[in-house]
Amino acid sequence: MKTVDDIIQLMKNAGVARGKCDSLLPDQSLADQGLDSYDRMTLLFEIEEMLDTDIPTSEASKLTTLQAIADYVNEQSN
């Protein structure tokens, strides 16, 4: 079971959104909280590596918040 904190730790380890991770809100859009397109691509890439799968574009477009990402990871892990 992955939590939002686990996703934030993954981001820190990957150098995503440096300096912003600790202030991110789980249900607010990551774009609105200052993550740029490369932060987003890297985060999705790290999730793909963790799950050893490809996230289709149609699914990726829905993963706009930390909570949505944590939920997706848990769904895929079940």
Add this chain to the structure above:
Amino acid sequence: MTITPSSHDVRLHAIGTYLPSTRESNLERGAEFGFQSDFLKDVLGFVARSVKESNELTSDLCVRAFEDLCHRSRLKKEDVQLVTVVTQNPDVKIPHTAAIVHNKLGLAKPCMTFDISQGCAGYCHAVAITVGVMETTGLDHAVLFTCDPYTDIIDEHDKDVALLFGDAATASYFTRDGSGYRLIDANFGTMPDSHECLRCEDLLKMDGRAVFNNAAKQVPPSIIELLQRNQMAVDDVDRLLLHQASKYIVEFIRTRLEIPPEKAPFAAADYGNTVSSSIPLLLQECVSSCEFEVLLLSGFGIGFSWGNNLLKAVRAET
């Protein structure tokens, strides 16, 4: 690794370059798209882009690169036996741009000419092809051009591509004498079902996530594979010259390979992603000084395809 090249092995001896002097500032254009200047400087990495004159064609830029090459080497026009142009933006559909360049330069009749349709991995493909043709046919003098002026195929309102690409041309001289770099080995790949990630009918369209994912997943292991089959490690490479797709992608691949920044530079901040010209623009200084023993070139992009060249210094006998 000890390699003792024959004095007659084909080597990359000199590189001429041409960057149009006109620059378009990304800092001004970026604000229109809502990009912060920090993002443009530190992530995208391109502060400005080189822009050709509207009436300049691919062949014109190649001629300017050749002029620079002639200042940097003793190449004589009458000696050139092979001209190839890496481009996906030819002057016209027919004839091939290499024939137009051949004519504009007034080169001799016994000279093979052909274009190579490749993108950001084009230089690495073309180095292998040029060396292969020279070794097979015994040619002594070849000039490999790169030129993909994207200015004409960019939608200036498309924020995915509008701030990325710059115009440039390069001319690489391969011969069998003098100092330079010899191609030791090369590897290539094309990712199945990824050919749409960069596409152009009238204007360029890019799926940025697909490009990033393929670069991140395919390029580092392909570099390791090339080194391992030559009994080498990353530490044996003096300079890794990566295609300058963006500062972020260069940094990402460099970090994955655990290479220090000075060994894998990003140097395109002032002129942008110049497609197949990005690697020879970086390589010019290395070839001129010949100070590094082992170079690894890595190009990746359109296709999605990639190519790596492993080069070793050959120093002129004194």
